[in-house]
Amino acid sequence: xxLDELKAIREKAADKIAKRNADASQSExxxxxxxxxxxxxxxxxxxxKKILEEVESLELNVLVTQSGSFGLDDIEPVCAIYHNDExxxxxxxxxxxxxxxxxxxxxxxxxxTSYRVAVPGDIGNKPASE
Amino acid sequence: MYELxxxxxxxxxxSITADAEIIKIWLFEFESExxxxxxVADNGKGMSKEVMGKAVDPFMTSKTERxxxxxxxxxxxxxxxxxxxxxxxxxxxxxxxxxxxxxFPYSNVDQPPVGNLEETILSLVIANPGIDFRYTRxxxxxxxxxxxxxxxxxxxxxxxxxxxxxxxxxxxxxxLIES
Numbered sequence: 082x083x084l085d086e087l088k089a090i091r092e093k094a095a096d097k098i099a100k101r102n103a104d105a106s107q108s109e110x111x112x113x114x115x116x117x118x119x120x121x122x123x124x125x126x127x128x129x130k131k132i133l134e135e136v137e138s139l140e141l142n143v144l145v146t147q148s149g150s151f152g153l154d155d156i157e158p159v160c161a162i163y164h165n166d167e168x169x170x171x172x173x174x175x176x177x178x179x180x181x182x183x184x185x186x187x188x189x190x191x192x193x194t195s196y197r198v199a200v201p202g203d204i205g206n207k208p209a210s211e
Numbered sequence: 212m213y214e215l216x217x218x219x220x221x222x223x224x225x226s227i228t229a230d231a232e233i234i235k236i237w238l239f240e241f242e243s244e245x246x247x248x249x250x251v252a253d254n255g256k257g258m259s260k261e262v263m264g265k266a267v268d269p270f271m272t273s274k275t276e277r278x279x280x281x282x283x284x285x286x287x288x289x290x291x292x293x294x295x296x297x298x299x300x301x302x303x304x305x306x307x308x309x310x311x312x313x314x315f316p317y318s319n320v321d322q323p324p325v326g327n328l329e330e331t332i333l334s335l336v337i338a339n340p341g342i343d344f345r346y347t348r349x350x351x352x353x354x355x356x357x358x359x360x361x362x363x364x365x366x367x368x369x370x371x372x373x374x375x376x377x378x379x380x381x382x383x384x385x386x387l388i389e390s
Contacts, residue, residue, distance in 0.1 A: 086382060087365045094376040095369065114338070116224045118284040121217050129334050137377050145375065147338045149228045 110143040110187055111163040112136075117150025123157035124176075131176040132160070135183050143187060156198060162186055172198040214326025215249060218291065221284045222251040222311055223335055229255025229309065233343040233360070234335075238328060240317065240350045247322065248314040258303040266301060288313060295321040329388045332357070336383055340374035346387075357387050 114129045136143050153159045156172030185193040226234045231253035239248040269286040289299040297315025332346050346357040363370045373379050
């Protein structure tokens with residue numbers, strides 16, 4: 082392992098993190114991909130990979146992570162996008178729609194209604210404000 | 212599922228759900244001994260004897276948050292391993308962790324392709340900033356080891372915040388895939 086390189090990476094990334102922390106207007110986003118057996122069967126691995134790539138390419142400040150099955154096996158692959166106390170769930174994901182999803186939901190702050198799934202705890206259950 | 216790497220992903224998700232702090236994955240492919248072994252071990256919360264007996268039963272799951280309680284991950288893996296004349300083993304202890312192993316002949320016609328295991332591990336590492344991974348792949352000629360613990364030690368308290376920075380993700384990619 083080339084651990085020496087990590088020192089440089091740490092210094093480089095530290096600047097970015099400091100800048101990000103200083104910008105208090107940026108609120109926390111989190112994307113969770115459902116990675117249960119059925120999710121994996123329907124391609125959740127590729128969805129997670131694509132989300133990681135697009136978050137990087139759009140330079141978004143988003144934590145991307147995975148969890149066990151959401152119990153929405155009929156509409157896998159599924160991800161939930163969290164923003165402050167809000168949770169929005171998207172289903173039947175395909176790698177080619179991830180960029181549009183991130184741009185609509187995170188960059189522009191709008192719900193991509195065509196792929197949204199209404200589940201308990203999802204703000205989609207409330208009348209949409211848009 | 213058609214790739215061994217997808218089964219590994221499924222097994223690792225079990226470990227994550229069991230609150231593991233470190234997950235170790237081994238893939239041994241020994242042509243000389245006609246043996247392939249895949250192992251996933253974690254230090255998660257483990258299972259009691261009673262639960263472990265049921266772990267390979269498709270109608271058993273640890274999921275509590277919903278009514279439908281079915282878990283097919285381990286039964287699928289067991290079925291795959293046994294379908295290529297292999298041996299499936301699971302060991303678990305409450306509070307200690309769980310080890311799942313599948314081994315089968317190298318030359319079996321029914322054996323699934325390994326698939327892109329390094330790419331799978333890379334996603335796992337990046338998407339789980341709080342968990343350490345150790346991955347070992349060995350065959351007759353060479354051995355490759357990837358471990359996140361020295362990385363975490365090197366980065367200190369900044370590790371988790373830095374984990375998904377493009378610089379660190381690139382470094383993980385280089386270590387796992389390109390080297």
